[in-house]
Amino acid sequence: MIVIVGAGLAGLACATALQRQGKPFLLLDAADAPGGRLRTSHRDGFTLDHGFQVVLSSYSAVAKVVDIPALKPRYFESGALLAHGGRLTHLANPLRHPHALVEDLTTTAFSLRDKLLLGALVTRTVMSSDSLLLARCARRDDLSTQDFLRRFGFSAFFVSRFAQPFFGGVLLDGDLGTSAGLFLYYLKKFSTGRAWLPAGGIAAFPAQMASALPSNSLRLRTRVMALDIKNERACGVTLKNGEHIAASSIVLALDEPTVCQLLERPSPERARSVAVVYFKSRQSIYPNPCLVLPESGSGLVRHFAQVTNVAPEFAPRGFHLITASVLGFSDLSDESLAHAVKMEIAAIFPNASASLEYLETIRVPYAVPAQPPRFANRKPFPNLPTGVFAAGDWASGASIQSAISSGLDSAHSILNPLYP
Ligand SMILES: Cc1cc2nc3c(=O)[nH]c(=O)nc-3n(C[C@H](O)[C@H](O)[C@H](O)COP(=O)(O)OP(=O)(O)OC[C@H]3O[C@@H](n4cnc5c(N)ncnc54)[C@H](O)[C@@H]3O)c2cc1C
Incomplete structure (x- = not known):
């Protein structure tokens, strides 16, 4: 039996991929609804x-x-209303609304130099692959977003009127201390896509995924308290009610602190x-x-x-x-x-x-x-016991995309085992 712990997007994506390959699994979640942070x-x-x-x-x-x-x-319309100094300026995304380019160039929120720099940076990110942008999050020369913007030449107005309000909201980090690699990745995603x-x-998204799974494969209000490991190999999980469930493979599709707790490893700080x-x-x-x-x-x-x-x-x-x-x-x-x-x-x-x-x-x-510069350099869970897989948004830049991808990747690892 494959047991997936956590029915957030990562666990649901893993379950979806296993179901498509006809592999039986049991998906367990402590909450009363699937979806994790999408509530x-x-x-x-x-x-x-x-x-x-x-x-x-x-x-x-x-x-x-x-x-x-x-x-x-x-x-959403691809753009935003910038409120500054008692004024309201409309900033459109010229890649999606080319007719707005003139309006954007004449906006008073920040200087022409900032606008040209933004155009150059967007062009650079759009020409780069996602994996190249995310690889920067592990590089030794990765900077905080704040430092990156300053070194790239943007003005303080650009940072306080656009970068901090917009990307501070996206990264949930008002100081822009997050890895510049992640900022560049989101700059590309917002420039080329629509929200x-x-x-x-938002919970309708995971609800649709859950509704496509066999009804007896999802158990809610079921908290996993410990992993049962024998001779460095997964053999099951223990629930809060004391029940043991046997498992040859366990996918920990959880937030990072809970993965740490179940693996008895130190918790991340922030x-x-x-x-x-x-x-x-x-x-x-x-x-x-x-x-x-x-x-x-x-x-x-x-x-x-x-x-x-x-x-x-x-x-x-x-x-x-x-x-x-x-x-x-x-x-x-x-x-x-x-x-x-x-x-x-x-x-x-x-x-x-x-x-x-x-x-x-x-x-x-x-x-x-928290995703500071070079955060992707650390391998949070090396040397997992045989048959244990870890998935979740902490793997490569927290997002809906990364949570789903990590769940699909763990299903792929189970279906194409490298271990005997
Ligand atoms: C406020 C907010 C805004 C965001 N904005 C965006 C955005 O605009 N765009 C974007 O792409 N991303 C956004 N994100 C990030 C995105 O929502 C997450 O990266 C993603 O949902 C994480 O999914 P996950 O499956 O990795 O983890 P989770 O959703 O945390 O799933 C983990 C699951 O494990 C369960 N669980 C925990 N402990 C146990 C246990 N012991 N036993 C059994 N089950 C357990 C939990 O109940 C939960 O269901 C935002 C997140 C938040 C919270």
Whole structure:
């Protein structure tokens, strides 16, 4: 029997690949729903994702595991509204909207030099393969994104008005201390693809994957407490209720701290956290189907969106839904945080002050692992016991794409064994 521990995207992708090859497996998850960090709550007709997460059309792994049209993708416009010094500037992606090039070149958010540098950098990343960009995350000369942007010649305005709000939100790292290799990879993915959300919320994505698996192959509310290893070889897992399940292969498709715990190895030190604050409104606060990026350093909110501009299904008829992301784990109470966030949104769109009604705050303590320069150089789990495989987003840059790819890779390793 193959036991997969963890029904997040990595575990679901592994299960999907095994099922296609007719290999029986058992997929175990401690939570009450599959999907791991892709979670959605539904409240009074509102769809509340646990953290602002988007799928990119440039993620090649996605079409391998889901039927994209069946998820009814709702696409964001490729670009953003930059709020700076009391002004609002629209920045479009000229690769997707060539007619916007002139508008972008004349934007006042940052200098012509910055725009030309950005054009040169985008061209460079688009010409590079994904694997080459990600390989940089292991190179000795990898830098933090912040240092890379400075050395490349970008101005402080470019960093605070675009790079920090946008990529700080993507990497969940407001200081841009994350590996420049990962930044360049995302720059390519956002330049060449469009961000989308399933009409049913982000959790509809893993739900579709889970629904395609045999019903008796997925056990929820089932926490694995230990691995049963004999003579350096996998022989099963022990559950929280004391039950033992025999297994010839075990896939640990888990977040990095839990893999460390089960392998009795030291835990990684840091992870990125985020809080997302939701408001409803009867009045639209802006019309564009894109994110709004407040200038970095001016407050708590890294980015916000009237998400119903993209996915009207996220709110009941007559309402709009606004989502705002605050990086880190704010010490403020939910009410104080909501008040501060509302004031920041109202500083950009004054009608928000009267129209936004607080809905809910969702805090995600473990969002993605810290990914500093050269993070991919370390091999987190060398010398695994025979028959044990480890998968997850920590393997090569946390993302929906990397979680799926690592799950598919572990299925491939099981189906094409190198060990006797
Ligand atoms: C707020 C936020 C925003 C993000 N934004 C984006 C984005 O816009 N685009 C993007 O590409 N990526 C984004 N990501 C990253 C992406 O969601 C993750 O990289 C990916 O979902 C990780 O999948 P995984 O399968 O590796 O791990 P997980 O989703 O963490 O799955 C691990 C599973 O293991 C289970 N588990 C844990 N311990 C046990 C145990 N002992 N026994 C049994 N089961 C156990 C958990 O319940 C969970 O279901 C974001 C993540 C967050 C949280």
